[in-house]
């Protein structure tokens with residue numbers, strides 16, 4: 046059984062909802078961040094640039110791992126797909142990490158307006174993780190290094206636990222795939238623990254990923270061949286927490302999500318911006334408003350009192 050109770054799994058669900066909302070708000074909105082009036086064309090950023098598809102899964106992984114390892118000061122979360130930056134930014138904001146380096150990112154209404162308006166904006170935040178992002182150690186655009194970096198962080202630090210989220214497209218890079226062999230090099234008590242998590246959302250940009258097209262048996266045997274034990278998790282926090290808590294020799298987690306889950310489409314078309322013209326197309330504007338409202342953010346956040354999680 047998981048050491049995390051019902052109250053905490055409920056709070057994980059709420060945190061994921063809040064961060065999903067903050068992702069969509071960052072990608073699309075330049076005003077009306079709390080939907081206090083019907084959405085208008087002028088509320089939408091003139092140039093939409095960023096990635097939605099991977100973000101729900103990142104929010105799920107972040108919320109579950111941060112909750113499970115909350116009492117471990119030596120825990121680090123490493124994110125491979127740096128294009129999922131709006132999700133990383135939402136979580137850094139939520140954990141007040143962003144505020145430590147930028148006081149404008151305060152955990153209140155003004156802070157939410159600040160991060161949303163300035164995402165992918167001239168002189169604001171970039172669209173990908175960058176050296177301006179707290180704790181980022183390599184520029185976020187190039188896939189492949191997350192696992193190698195994680196083993197590097199663990200090297201000579203037995204006290205450390207590093208969970209690393211690797212995209213299923215990312216694992217197709219030679220760098221990421223060969224980095225699985227680092228497990229053998231770094232075995233032993235002098236180094237920390239690396240917990241790889243494959244984000245199996247099925248697509249890389251417009252194409253299916255190889256790992257999502259393998260049978261479960263073939264994928265599991267591949268993972269076992271590298272010396273890990275495959276453990277499948279979904280966005281259900283009760284299950285995720287229980288699996289994290291199960292004693293497993295060298296676990297390799299497989300997080301199964303639908304790419305773009307929660308948005309208007311759940312597949313490769315959701316990789317970047319799933320609605321192209323909400324600033325000019327009435328129908329798309331309505332779809333965006335329905336999407337934003339589906340998170341019921343006002344139930345999670347009060348402009349006066351802050352988050353109610």
Ligand SMILES: Cc1ncc(C[n+]2csc(CCOP(=O)(O)OP(=O)(O)O)c2C)c(N)n1
Nearest residue numbers: 099126186187188212213214215248249250
């Ligand atoms: C080395 C490298 N090759 C190609 C790209 C272009 N690229 C950006 S996102 C992406 C797809 C990533 O797929 P995945 O890792 O599965 O992430 P997700 O589907 O969760 O977005 C690719 C190929 C890149 N950023 N880096």
